[in-house]
Amino acid sequence: MQLKTVFFFSLVTLGMLLAAGCTNPLSPGETPNTSVTVPPAATTAAPVVLPATGNLTAAVTSPPTTAPVNTTRTLQATDPILHRWIRMLQDADANGRYQGYELKFYADGTIDYRSGSVTEVESNLRIDPVESESTGTWTSRGDNKYLVKVWPVGNSGAQFIREYTLVPEYLDKTYNIPQKEHIESSYELDAVPTYGNQAPNGRFLYPERAKID
Numbered sequence: 001m002q003l004k005t006v007f008f009f010s011l012v013t014l015g016m017l018l019a020a021g022c023t024n025p026l027s028p029g030e031t032p033n034t035s036v037t038v039p040p041a042a043t044t045a046a047p048v049v050l051p052a053t054g055n056l057t058a059a060v061t062s063p064p065t066t067a068p069v070n071t072t073r074t075l076q077a078t079d080p081i082l083h084r085w086i087r088m089l090q091d092a093d094a095n096g097r098y099q100g101y102e103l104k105f106y107a108d109g110t111i112d113y114r115s116g117s118v119t120e121v122e123s124n125l126r127i128d129p130v131e132s133e134s135t136g137t138w139t140s141r142g143d144n145k146y147l148v149k150v151w152p153v154g155n156s157g158a159q160f161i162r163e164y165t166l167v168p169e170y171l172d173k174t175y176n177i178p179q180k181e182h183i184e185s186s187y188e189l190d191a192v193p194t195y196g197n198q199a200p201n202g203r204f205l206y207p208e209r210a211k212i213d
Helices: 002-021
Strands: 084-092 098-105 110-123 126-141 144-150 160-167 168-172 177-179 181-182
Touching: 084 110, 084 126, 098 126, 110 144
Parallel strands: none
Antiparallel strands: 084 098, 098 110, 110 126, 126 144, 144 160, 160 181, 168 177
C-alpha cells in the first residue's frame, strides 16, 4: 500500500514537470502579454449616387475673368481739327454758282474730301451737289500742324499731300476785319491774290470751320 502511494505521487510530480517545460518562463517583473492582433476589417466605400436628371458634371466655380483691355491706338477726341472745313472760291462759274471744296476730319485718323458747288443755308456752307470726292488720312505733327494725304475714290478727284496749319479766329489789323477760324496750306497761300487796298475776305482764301459739321 505504501509503495502504491509513492508511485502515484511520482506520476503527479512527473506530469507537473512536463507541463512546466512546455511554457516559456517569465523574467522577474515581466507581465504576460494579453494583447491580441486583430486583422483589419474590410471597408466598402459608399456608392456615389448621381441625379437621375440634369447636368451630371459637377459644377466648378471659375475665377472671375476680366475683359481684355483694348490696346488699339486712338486719337484725341478733343483735337481742334475734328470738324468740317469748307472753302468757297471767289469767282462763280458760268451758271453763277460758286465752287469750293471741303475737308472733314474724323477721330480715327481718316478724312473725307469733297468738291463741287457750294450751297449756303443760314450761313452754313455745304458742297451740293458733290462733283468729286476722295478719302484719306491725317496725322498730327504738333503745334497745330496736320499732315493730310488724300487719294481719289473711283479715279475721281485729285490726289494730294498737304500740311495744314490750324489758325484760330483773329482780327486782321491791316484791314481791321475779323478772320474766321480756318486751316491753310501752301496750296491756299500760293493762290492768295494781291488786293491792294481791297480787304481780303477770309472765306474765299482758306477752308474755314463750317457752322455745322
